Amino acid sequence: xxxxxxxxxxxxxLRPQVQDCRLGAAxxxxxxxxxxxxxxxxxxxGARVAAVGRRGKLLLLDLDPSAAxxxxxxxxxxxxxxxxxxxxxRVRTVEAACPPGPYTRCVFALRTPAGEARQLFFDDVRAFGxxxxxxxxxxxxxxxxxxLGPEPLDLKAADFAALLRGRGSALKAVLLDQKVxxxxxxxxxxxxxxxxxxxxxxxxxxxxPAQSARLLHCLQDVLLRSxxxxxxxxxxxxxxNGDVGAFQNSFAVYGRGGEACVRCGRPLQKLRVAGRSTVCxxxxxx
DNA sequence: TCCTCCCTGTTC
DNA sequence: GAACAGGGAGGA
Numbered sequence: 001x002x003x004x005x006x007x008x009x010x011x012x013x014l015r016p017q018v019q020d021c022r023l024g025a026a027x028x029x030x031x032x033x034x035x036x037x038x039x040x041x042x043x044x045x046g047a048r049v050a051a052v053g054r055r056g057k058l059l060l061l062d063l064d065p066s067a068a069x070x071x072x073x074x075x076x077x078x079x080x081x082x083x084x085x086x087x088x089x090r091v092r093t094v095e096a097a098c099p100p101g102p103y104t105r106c107v108f109a110l111r112t113p114a115g116e117a118r119q120l121f122f123d124d125v126r127a128f129g130x131x132x133x134x135x136x137x138x139x140x141x142x143x144x145x146x147x148l149g150p151e152p153l154d155l156k157a158a159d160f161a162a163l164l165r166g167r168g169s170a171l172k173a174v175l176l177d178q179k180v181x182x183x184x185x186x187x188x189x190x191x192x193x194x195x196x197x198x199x200x201x202x203x204x205x206x207x208x209p210a211q212s213a214r215l216l217h218c219l220q221d222v223l224l225r226s227x228x229x230x231x232x233x234x235x236x237x238x239x240x241n242g243d244v245g246a247f248q249n250s251f252a253v254y255g256r257g258g259e260a261c262v263r264c265g266r267p268l269q270k271l272r273v274a275g276r277s278t279v280c281x282x283x284x285x286x
Numbered sequence: 287t288c289c290t291c292c293c294t295g296t297t298c
Numbered sequence: 299g300a301a302c303a304g305g306g307a308g309g310a
Contacts, residue, residue, distance in 0.1 A: 001304065032293095057305080086305060088294085103294095126293045128305070144306075169287065178306080186304065235296080235303080275289065276304065289310080298301075 002085040004152070004183030005226035006237050006245065007054045010091060014240035015052040017093045018061065018120060023047050024109030028131075033105035033124060035082075035132035037142055041106065044133055045069045047079065056148050056182025059083040059091065078136040082145075083122060088236045089129030094119050106131050125236065147179045153220055155181075157213040164204040164212055171207075172200035173274035175219070184219070186276050187232055187254045192219035194253045199285045200273045225250065253279040 002010065026041035028034045034041070046069040051062040061081040065073045073079065083091065088103075093110065096117035100107055106122040122131055132142070139145045150159065163181070167174050174180055175189040184192075193200050195218035198211065207215065226232060231245030234255070238244060248255075252262050257270030261281040269282050 003305095084305085087303075124293095125295070126303095128293060173287085176305085277302085287310100289308105291307090291309105292305105294303100296302085298299100 001087050001185060001187065001234060002089065002231070002237055003057060003185035003188055004054075005188070005223055005247065006231035006239075007057050007059055007085065007183070008227050009231040009239045009245060010085070011052050011054045011059055012239075013243070014059070014091055014093075017240060018049045018052060018110065020113045021049050021118070022067070022111040023049070023063070023120075024111060024117075026109070027107045028105070029100060029107065030105045030127060033122070033127060033129060033131060035130045035142070037132060037134065037138050039133040039135070039138065041108070041131070041133055043068070043070045043073055044079075044081065044108075047073070056151070056178060057084060057185070058145075059085065076135050078139075080134055080139070082130075082132045082134060082139075084130045084132075086124070086126070086128035086130070088125040090121075090123045090236070090238055091240050092121050092123070092242060093240070094121055103127075105129070144178070148182045149178060149180045150182065152181045152183060152216075153223060155216060155220075157209075157216055160216040161207075161209055161212045164207060167204040169204060170201045170273050171198055171204050171215075172276070172278060174204040176274055176276065183223075186278075187234075187251070188219065188222055188226070189276075190254045190279055191222045191252060194280060194285060195222060197285055199282075200278050200280055201271075202286075253281065255279070 023044045047063040047065045050064040053060045063079040065079045103123045103125045108120040110118040196215040226247040229247040232247040233244035257279045263284045
């Protein structure tokens with residue numbers, strides 16, 4: 001389940017594989033994996049991958065269309081390929097002769113700067129993930145993109161306090177809401193709430209300033225520590241090199257319901273908050 | 287603001 | 299053979 005640290009790791013590992021490559025023929029093997037707002041992927045042929053980045057949980061390939069086969073696209077600025085990995089999405093590059101796997105949803109031919117022919121695969125077992133080729137005007141029509149909240153790693157305590165103000169829903173629901181913060185999912189919501197000593201069910205607008213500052217600090221700390229460990233691999237997650245992350249070995253609560261709290265030794269409680277499985281310590285989190 | 291559904295492999 | 303995993307869309 002790629003969240004911010006995993007998508008960041010995918011971007012970092014994919015970058016050296018696709019930077020300055022030219023896109024060639026593209027194929028969508030499962031139509032539902034292409035976002036309805038997307039440009040047809042074949043229109044990207046000839047575009048160069050200028051940069052690989054991330055926004056929230058979205059992987060972003062910035063494209064330079066100046067040599068696109070589609071002459072109407074050559075003047076486009078801000079052309080991008082956005083990929084949402086959702087639960088089981090993966091990207092990888094493979095040699096030109098490699099056939100698609102059973103879960104390969106999109107294929108792009110690639111030409112490396114050295115002239116080698118390769119392919120970029122988007123694989124996704126559960127087919128929740130999405131690919132979207134877009135100009136800025138298309139992105140502006142995508143409500144998910146338009147409403148995406150700020151990057152948690154860029155936030156200051158005062159900004160975070162303002163985001164929580166007037167929100168009467170559970171802290172965990174607020175952390176998971178991509179319109180509030182971009183990139184936090186179930187793992188890092190649970191881990192940061194434990195680190196901050198806050199009950200996931202507590203109403204967001206009941207935090208004192210020191211508590212919201214502490215929560216932001218803990219969230220940023222957890223995200224940065226996970227990025228340093230190349231993310232968390234629960235089941236499916238792999239980076240663009242096919243490697244697993246290591247942060248799952250540092251989980252204090254996620255997936256540890258019933259086990260002893262690392263802080264007080266009492267059993268961790270498993271419950272449902274905001275429709276998600278949630279693990280917390282009833283003693284340490286208030 | 288909360289619930290259900292989408293999707294499929296894994297676990298019980 | 300059902301429950302579960304869960305991000306986000308869409309509806310109540």
